[in-house]
Amino acid sequence: MARLIIEGGRPLQGTVNISGAKNSALAIIVAAALATEGECVLENVPRVGDVGTICLILRSLGVEVWFDKEGLLHVNGRTLSRYQAPYHLVRKMRASFYTAGLLLARLGRAEVPLPGGCAIGSRPVDYHIRGFSQMGAEVTIEHGFMKAACERLKGTHFYINRSSVGTTVNLMIAASLSEGVTVLENAAKEPEVVDLAIFLNGMGAKIRGAGTDVIRIEGVPSLRGIEYSIIPDRIEAGTFMCAAAITGGDVTLKNVVPEHLRAPILKLEEAGVTIEKGATELRVIASDRLLPIEVETTPYPGFPTDLQQPFVACMTVADGTSVIRETIFDRFRYVDELRRMGADIKTERETAIIRGVPKLTGAPVEITDLRAGAALAIAALAAEGTTELYGIEILDRGYEGFEDKLRALGAAAKREETIEGIDIFAAESPLQA
Ligand code: EPZ
Numbered sequence: 402m403a404r405l406i407i408e409g410g411r412p413l414q415g416t417v418n419i420s421g422a423k424n425s426a427l428a429i430i431v432a433a434a435l436a437t438e439g440e441c442v443l444e445n446v447p448r449v450g451d452v453g454t455i456c457l458i459l460r461s462l463g464v465e466v467w468f469d470k471e472g473l474l475h476v477n478g479r480t481l482s483r484y485q486a487p488y489h490l491v492r493k494m495r496a497s498f499y500t501a502g503l504l505l506a507r508l509g510r511a512e513v514p515l516p517g518g519c520a521i522g523s524r525p526v527d528y529h530i531r532g533f534s535q536m537g538a539e540v541t542i543e544h545g546f547m548k549a550a551c552e553r554l555k556g557t558h559f560y561i562n563r564s565s566v567g568t569t570v571n572l573m574i575a576a577s578l579s580e581g582v583t584v585l586e587n588a589a590k591e592p593e594v595v596d597l598a599i600f601l602n603g604m605g606a607k608i609r610g611a612g613t614d615v616i617r618i619e620g621v622p623s624l625r626g627i628e629y630s631i632i633p634d635r636i637e638a639g640t641f642m643c644a645a646a647i648t649g650g651d652v653t654l655k656n657v658v659p660e661h662l663r664a665p666i667l668k669l670e671e672a673g674v675t676i677e678k679g680a681t682e683l684r685v686i687a688s689d690r691l692l693p694i695e696v697e698t699t700p701y702p703g704f705p706t707d708l709q710q711p712f713v714a715c716m717t718v719a720d721g722t723s724v725i726r727e728t729i730f731d732r733f734r735y736v737d738e739l740r741r742m743g744a745d746i747k748t749e750r751e752t753a754i755i756r757g758v759p760k761l762t763g764a765p766v767e768i769t770d771l772r773a774g775a776a777l778a779i780a781a782l783a784a785e786g787t788t789e790l791y792g793i794e795i796l797d798r799g800y801e802g803f804e805d806k807l808r809a810l811g812a813a814a815k816r817e818e819t820i821e822g823i824d825i826f827a828a829e830s831p832l833q834a
Contacts, residue, residue: 402821405793408813409784413650420801421445421631425593427496428570434464434478439626443474450798484510502574528568556581564700577606579620588616591701592661596632603627635661636707640775643711645685647783653684664704693721710776717744719757726752735773738766768792771799
């Protein structure tokens with residue numbers, strides 16, 4: 402167990418390099434195993450916990466997956482042979498369910514545990530399952546597993562009931578090797594979906610329309626490995642933009658795609674922040690005190706749900722009352738922790754009303770989910786005094802070298818092992834651990 406200790410009150414200054422997009426990497430790493438000729442070599446893969454988990458799951462299915470000394474990730478799907486995904490790994494991360502699309506496409510059979518709920522609400526996969534069925538798979542749900550079988554998936558015309566990144570990704574993966582044409586209506590338009598489509602087309606897939614509501618996938622007999630570089634992580638970028646904004650800092654983010662951040666940029670500018678846009682970088686120059694904003698999370702290109710929590714953290718010290726409405730998930734549990742730091746927030750169902758206070762004060766807080774951890778770290782950077790963030794392992798799932806990047810920007814942030822890490826049963830003296 403470890404905790405992150407942050408001393409607040411220091412404006413962040415300097416440059417931070419944004420890592421590859423976790424949510425693109427997870428989809429692309431699974432899709433890479435579709436290839437039966439050659440291997441995929443992936444660049445700009447973030448070294449985060451969730452990427453580690455998906456690599457272990459692929460290995461357990463027989464896929465060769467390894468990082469070389471330059472940090473490139475090699476995936477060779479030729480040896481994929483097992484169709485049962487291991488419960489103890491899948492339960493750790495919802496995106497593991499992407500293996501269902503891979504296994505059905507490659508082996509015609511899949512047994513994948515249903516992902517449990519998590520701290521941001523129940524997250525069903527009914528759309529994924531309905532899509533597989535409509536493509537001809539025989540699907541049963543038993544003992545917490547989805548069991549599906551199909552000689553070869555067939556193209557279909559499928560309407561996704563509400564914009565769903567996971568459903569769009571999983572059905573694109575499944576349809577790439579199916580027979581005939583699959584059309585996904587009301588498809589998700591997130592940049593990570595487009596990145597996956599570009600990658601799959603590079604492997605020989607025939608996908609059109611990614612980034613629009615209608616994606617057309619014409620199945621092909623096989624795919625081959627290619628080299629590919631993952632897009633930058635727009636949510637990590639938005640997180641550091643919020644950290645610069647709340648601390649009154651001046652931070653340049655390198656290796657970003659400003660186009661992917663249009664909504665967060667506009668809302669921070671509305672809050673009084675100056676943002677200079679380059680081709681692949683953004684400079685965030687904060688004003689003295691943020692102005693309040695109103696915003697609602699919606700599917701891309703709207704304001705991303707994953708930045709709802711960092712933005713609420715910023716607005717806790719704004720000069721006025723902000724209203725932030727969360728329409729995608731149930732993800733306000735972290736607000737209780739912000740209140741422990743002196744935030745004045747009322748939540749009514751999917752709306753948070755944040756009355757800005759002059760300052761927050763440091764406190765011990767619990768990280769409940771990935772983006773909640775980001776929000777609490779952002780609040781801690783501006784709070785007076787010391788904040789101890791417990792559950793830092795959750796942050797490690799989606800942010801590469803988080804405290805190192807903060808320290809490089811002048812933050813007083815350090816990681817400390819906690820006493821829970823001590824095996825008291827191994828102790829042979831009062832002081833021995
Ligand atoms: C992806 O989650 C991201 N995760 C999430 O990022 C992100 O918040 C979310 O998309 C945004 O929509 C990855 O890419 C690995 P959805 P996903 O399917 O695919 C409902 C992070 O912090 N739904 O787009 O799970 C669902 O309950 C994570 O990096 C169904 O009802 O989200 C939600 O209300 C958090 N049935 C809505 O659709 C289904 O079968 C959008 O979910 C599928 C989804």
